[in-house]
Amino acid sequence: MTQPQHPQDSGADGRQIQLETHGLDVIGDADRKGTPRHLFWPWFAANVSVLGLSYGAFALGFGISFWQALAAGSLGIVASFLLCGLIAVAGKRGSAPTMVLSRAAYGVRGNRLPSLISWILTVGWETALASLATLATATVFSRLGWGGGTETKAVALLVVAALTVV
Helix, strand or coil: EEEECCCCCEEECEEEEEEECCCCCCCCCHCCCCCHHHHHHHHHHHHCHHHHHHHHHHHHHHCCHHHHHHHHHHHHHHHHHHHHHHHHHHHHHHCCCCCHHHHHHHHHCHHHHHHHHHHHHHHHHHHHHHHHHHHHHHHHHHHCCCCHHHHHHHHHHHHHHHHHHC
């Protein structure tokens, strides 16, 4: 990691901002500085979405009680993230991203299909979430009487896309 060139290049808490210089290479133990507490916010930001609100509405739409929906949602979240966590253990142990490590199982050419599926899933989820956020914004604005038409959707899409990139 490189150090900032100027004293003003430090974070609000006094720590210096550093540039990540690792790519797909192996991360040595000396460079592993993330703790669960420090990694919570990046992972939270990557996983929080308006889609969760839709899941809640869908669950309640099936005619089950709030507590049943909460229990089913919690169980689903725990089970799915437990599977993600188990898969991610290979990355921690191998000091590399999971998709890089899967080359050992499939080979470089054989890893093309899992990589393609991963890319399609990523693009698909981003598209679905951006669309849902755009339509949700237009619906809220429409209900508030502030528009909600094509112009509102276009501006909402630009804002959502900008926030996604940032």
